[in-house]
Amino acid sequence: MAATDSEGDKSRAGAQDFIRMEVAKDLRSGRFDQVVTRFPPEPNGYLHLGHAKAICLDFEIAAEFGGQCNLRFDDTNPLREEQEFVEAQKEDIRWLGFDWGEREYYASDYFEQLYEWAEQLIRQGLAYVDDQSAEEIRVNRGTLTDPGRESPFRDRTPEENLDLFRRMRAGEFADGTRVLRARIDMAAPNINMRDPVLYRIRHATHQRTGDRWCIYPMYDWAHGQSDSLERVTHSLCDLAYEIHRPLYEWFIQKLSIFPSRQIEFARGNITYLVTSKRRLRLLVERGHVQGWDDPRMPTLCGLRRRGYTPEAIRRFWHEVGVAKRETNIDIAKLESCVRDHLNRTAPRVMSVLKPLKVVITNYDEAATEELEAVNNPEDPAAGTRQVPFSRTLYIEQDDFMEDPPKKFFRLAPGREVRLRYAYYITCQDLVKDDTGNVVELHCTYDPQTRGGDAPDGRKVKATLHWVSGRHALRAEVRLYDRLFRVPEPLADADEDAWMDRLNPESLQVLTDCLVEPGLDAALPGERYQFERLGYFCVDPESWTAAAAGRLVFNRTVTLRDTWARLQARQSS
RNA sequence: AGCCCGGUCGUUCAAUUGGCAGGACAACGGAUUUUGGUUCCGUUUAUCAAGGUUCGAAUCCUUGCCGGGCUGCCA
Numbered sequence: 001m002a003a004t005d006s007e008g009d010k011s012r013a014g015a016q017d018f019i020r021m022e023v024a025k026d027l028r029s030g031r032f033d034q035v036v037t038r039f040p041p042e043p044n045g046y047l048h049l050g051h052a053k054a055i056c057l058d059f060e061i062a063a064e065f066g067g068q069c070n071l072r073f074d075d076t077n078p079l080r081e082e083q084e085f086v087e088a089q090k091e092d093i094r095w096l097g098f099d100w101g102e103r104e105y106y107a108s109d110y111f112e113q114l115y116e117w118a119e120q121l122i123r124q125g126l127a128y129v130d131d132q133s134a135e136e137i138r139v140n141r142g143t144l145t146d147p148g149r150e151s152p153f154r155d156r157t158p159e160e161n162l163d164l165f166r167r168m169r170a171g172e173f174a175d176g177t178r179v180l181r182a183r184i185d186m187a188a189p190n191i192n193m194r195d196p197v198l199y200r201i202r203h204a205t206h207q208r209t210g211d212r213w214c215i216y217p218m219y220d221w222a223h224g225q226s227d228s229l230e231r232v233t234h235s236l237c238d239l240a241y242e243i244h245r246p247l248y249e250w251f252i253q254k255l256s257i258f259p260s261r262q263i264e265f266a267r268g269n270i271t272y273l274v275t276s277k278r279r280l281r282l283l284v285e286r287g288h289v290q291g292w293d294d295p296r297m298p299t300l301c302g303l304r305r306r307g308y309t310p311e312a313i314r315r316f317w318h319e320v321g322v323a324k325r326e327t328n329i330d331i332a333k334l335e336s337c338v339r340d341h342l343n344r345t346a347p348r349v350m351s352v353l354k355p356l357k358v359v360i361t362n363y364d365e366a367a368t369e370e371l372e373a374v375n376n377p378e379d380p381a382a383g384t385r386q387v388p389f390s391r392t393l394y395i396e397q398d399d400f401m402e403d404p405p406k407k408f409f410r411l412a413p414g415r416e417v418r419l420r421y422a423y424y425i426t427c428q429d430l431v432k433d434d435t436g437n438v439v440e441l442h443c444t445y446d447p448q449t450r451g452g453d454a455p456d457g458r459k460v461k462a463t464l465h466w467v468s469g470r471h472a473l474r475a476e477v478r479l480y481d482r483l484f485r486v487p488e489p490l491a492d493a494d495e496d497a498w499m500d501r502l503n504p505e506s507l508q509v510l511t512d513c514l515v516e517p518g519l520d521a522a523l524p525g526e527r528y529q530f531e532r533l534g535y536f537c538v539d540p541e542s543w544t545a546a547a548a549g550r551l552v553f554n555r556t557v558t559l560r561d562t563w564a565r566l567q568a569r570q571s572s
Numbered sequence: 573a574g575c576c577c578g579g580u581c582g583u584u585c586a587a588u589u590g591g592c593a594g595g596a597c598a599a600c601g602g603a604u605u606u607u608g609g610u611u612c613c614g615u616u617u618a619u620c621a622a623g624g625u626u627c628g629a630a631u632c633c634u635u636g637c638c639g640g641g642c643u644g645c646c647a
Contacts, residue, residue, distance in 0.1 A: 017585080042647055077646065134645055143643055145574045179645055189575045191643055200645035219647045243576060243642055266578085266640095319596060321585040323578090326640055330583045333597050343610060378610070409608070418606060452606045463606050532607045563608045 017322045019057065019263055023065060023234055026261070032233040035067030039093070039100075040107075040223065042074045043085035043207075047092045049298045049313070050275040053268050056317045057236055059098040070230055071100035075108045076222045078206040092300040097310045103230075107222045108208045110229055114217050115169065117225060117255055118180060118198060122161045126254055127198060128154055129164040130181050137179070140186075141194050147187035148194045154183065168201055171214045175201050180215075184250065192247050196220055224248040227260035235262045239324065265322045271331045271487040273298045274498060288502055289483075295539075295554045296483045296506050306480060307527050307537025307556030309345075312338040328488065335557050342527060342535045342556065347375045347382060350420065350465040351515040351530040351553075353477055355394035357440045357469070360425065363391040368470070371451070373421040387516055389422050392469035394514050395441075396532075399464045402430065402438060407566060409461035411441070417462045420531065424449040424460060465531045472514035475551040477536065479508040515551065522551060534558035 016024075026032045037058040041047065047055075062069035071093065075081050093100070121127035130137065130151045142148030156164075165180055167173065180199040188194055198221040203214045224247075227235045235248075242264045252259050267275075274280070275298050283289050283297070292299050295306035303313065316337040320329055350373075368390045376382035395411070404412040411417050416426040423445040431440035448455050452463070483506050489498040515530075522528075524540040530553075539552040 016588095021589095040647095044647085074647070080646075137645075138643080141643065143574085145643095148643095176645070181645095191575085194643090197645050202645085216645095218645075223647080239577070240641070241647090264577090268584090271583085319585080321596095323585065325578050327584065330597065333584075336597060339609090348607080374606095377605095377607085407608090420606060460606090462608080465607075529607085529609085532609070534609095559607075559609050561608070566608085 018324070019234075019236060019265060019322060020061060020064070022263060023061060026233070027065065031261075035062055035065035035234060036070065036230065036232045037062045037067065037234050037236060038070040038072050038105075038227065038230060038232050040072045040074045040226075041089050042077070042081060043089060044077075044080045044082070045085060045277040045281065046292045046299045046301060047089050048275045048277075048280065048300060049270065049273070049303070050267055052096060052300060052313050053317045053320075053322075054236065054238075055093055055096055055098060056314055057265070057322060060318075061234070061236070067233070068103065069098070069100060070103040070105055070232065072105040072107065072226060072230065074219070074223060074226075075106055075206070075208060076217050076219065078202060078204040078216065081207060083207045088301070092304075095304060095310055096300065097314060105226070105230060106208060107217075107226050108206060110222070110226050111209060111213055111217070113229065114222060114225055115215075117257075118165065118217075118221075119162060121182065121198075121254065122165060122180075123158050124254065125158055126183050127180055128156050128161050128183050129168065130154070130179050130195075131177070134176060137197070141191065142186070144191075148191075150186045151181070151195070154195070165199075168199070168215050169213070171203070173201055175203055177201065182221075182247075182250075184247075190243060190246055192220070192244050193250070196247060220244055220247050221251070224251050224260065224262070225255075225257070227262075228252060228255075228258040231258050232260045235260050237262060237264055239264045239266050239326075264324070266324050266326050268317070268320055268327050268329055270298070270329045270334060272482040272484050272489070273331060274484075274489055279498070282499070283483075286499075288499070295478070295480050304525075305537070305539065306554055307342075307535060308338055309341050309527070312341040315341065331482070338535065338557050339560070342529065344378050345376075346527045346529045346535055348373075348377070348529045348531050349516050349519060350387065350467055351475070351477070351513060351519075351533065351536070352394045352396055352465065352467050352472075353479075353510055353513050353530075353533065354397040355467075355512065355514050356397045356400055356438070358393045358395050358425070358466070359440065359442050360391050360393065360445050361428065361442050362444045365391050367391070368468070371421045385518055387421060387518070388468045388471040390468045390470050393419070393466045394469055394472065395419075395464050395466045399462075400427070400438065400441060407563075410464065411462070416460050417464055418449070418452050418460045419466045420463050421452055422450075422466070423447070423452070424454060465533075467514045467516050469514075471517045473517055473519055473551060475513045475515045475519075475553060476547055477510045477513045477553045477555065478539070479510065479555045481506050481508075511548075511550075513553075515553075519551060527556065528553075529559075532559065 039055050039058045059069045130153045140149040179197045181195045181197050184193045186194045197218050199215045202216050245262050248262050293301040293305050316334050370386035371389050372384050373387045400411045411427050413427050418424050425443040425445045427443050429442040430438050433439045484501050485503045486501050489501045522538045524538050526538045529535050535556040536553040539554050541547045542552045
């Protein structure tokens with residue numbers, strides 16, 4: 001039912017996180033005889049990497065214990081939620097590799113049952129209608145150090161409460177004039193227990209129940225009871241809800257309903273990223289990114305467009321694990337996971353991002369030949385392909401230096417290198433423009449080295465990727481980098497400072513790239529390794545007018561680059 | 573301030589629940605390599621502090637220190 005990535009991951013063999021241990025213990029002790037989990041998104045935004053952690057946990061734990069995971073939309077606030085988000089979220093969860101079967105539920109499906117339970121609480125003297133204003137309720141709730149004050153309406157009789165509550169439902173009262181509150185303890189040190197609000201009046205049309213209701217349940221009242229109704233055994237959630245657990249359990253006890261167990265875990269923050277719906281929305285609204293699916297966004301749709309694979313994301317969270325302490329995971333871990341998966345699966349092609357013209361002076365002007373290239377050295381089954389070679393080629397500008405420093409192994413005047421799958425070439429001459437930039441190289445090739453090996457056994461220190469000028473396809477390549485300049489954009493500053501820490505170079509668009517001709521059939525979403533450069537994914541805008549009819553590639557992640565690291569070390 | 577939660581290599585998760593502190597990522601060195609990729613080998617680095625219990629403590633107890641969360645009719 002659900003995808004798992006445990007195979008091949010020997011690192012965590014035998015290791016158990018605290019949640020799995022608790023689940024196993026509950027099964028052993030007989031507290032539960034099966035495992036049911038749920039993923040409960042509110043349909044008011046796009047799912048991101050942080051949600052992916054919860055999704056993986058909920059679905060994988062259920063699968064591991066032979067149970068099931070429900071998808072339940074927490075649609076209790078008609079003012080913020082929209083049906084379009086439901087569809088987007090379902091698509092993202094499916095893409096991640098999980099299947100909830102027929103178990104697609106909505107908190108709004110339980111509104112009637114919730115209402116009946118509320119009446120039950122009222123009859124038990126455990127809930128009351130409060131006529132105080134929102135402001136009065138806030139003031140009377142007390143503070144972190146001072147107990148709250150009881151509402152003057154707290155001791156209404158069950159009969160009076162029932163009457164008022166029914167009239168609330170019937171629409172007799174205006175928004176904000178009354179609420180239903182649980183009657184617990186206004187002096188409780190846990191503020192959540194100071195008579196929490198259960199229902200508020202909202203004359204608003206709900207995306208699923210229409211105008212049937214004008215009172216809507218609050219999170220605490222709807223969520224736990226929905227868990228219970230679905231006989232969810234383990235309700236996994238963010239640490240933020242830890243302080244709500246006493247209330248979660250209070251409802252279960254007072255209502256004598258199925259005792260779901262809430263277990264909290266720490267969210268996983270990732271360096272150079274922000275994952276909060278509110279902040280992501282700001283990035284979109286203020287135009288710092290081009291939309292929710294901008295490849296720089298940590299949303300699942302953004303990552304998908306960037307070229308991340310579901311396997312890599314699942315593997316990432318699996319390797320990171322889960323605990324109760326707040327974490328800040330190095331984004332290098334995420335990048336390592338995509339590289340690992342793409343290394344095994346992505347076909348290799350040659351692409352020149354910043355072309356430098358190379359003329360092979362001793363190669364026949366009219367000739368073209370086909371050379372055999374390996375599609376994926378990690379996967380022999382991927383086979384080979386033919387790549388055209390001719391007198392005029394292009395190589396990467398970065399692969400030539402007129403005056404190379406010590407450890408630079410690539411092409412330079414007088415030096416011989418190999419063109420991948422082709423020939424050894426030697427740089428004989430160079431042409432500069434008026435401003436002194438090298439714009440063209442004149443090289444000779446050694447016909448004996450066809451395919452890339454010299455019969456005399458001589459070695460070269462570098463192998464360069466290249467394309468044939470006559471055959472190559474023009475393409476646009478979008479180079480993405482980290483969205484923020486600093487590892488912790490939210491660290492110790494005022495509330496809005498994070499936006500000043502955006503990386504101005506997180507997107508670099510290259511429109512004069514050249515790719516080998518075999519890519520003329522590439523489809524949006526396909527992922528390739530551009531040899532020696534990185535992993536790239538075909539963007540949906542490919543071939544469209546917006547892209548001048550060209551292919552568009554998004555860079556998912558660079559290859560590990562020890563040369564770049566060397567350079568960085570030397571310059572610092 | 574009151575309440576709750578948490579502190580293990582640079583990062584993250586472990587340690588058969590009281591028995592040799594280990595893995596992954598990162599970093600560094602080396603080998604292999606027609607990708608300065610991959611792969612392989614190796615190296616460096618950690619139990620917040622002080623007491624206590626114990627033959628033995630990352631684990632249990634006490635105190636302290638540090639970090640995070642909580643005062644929506646949001647979820």
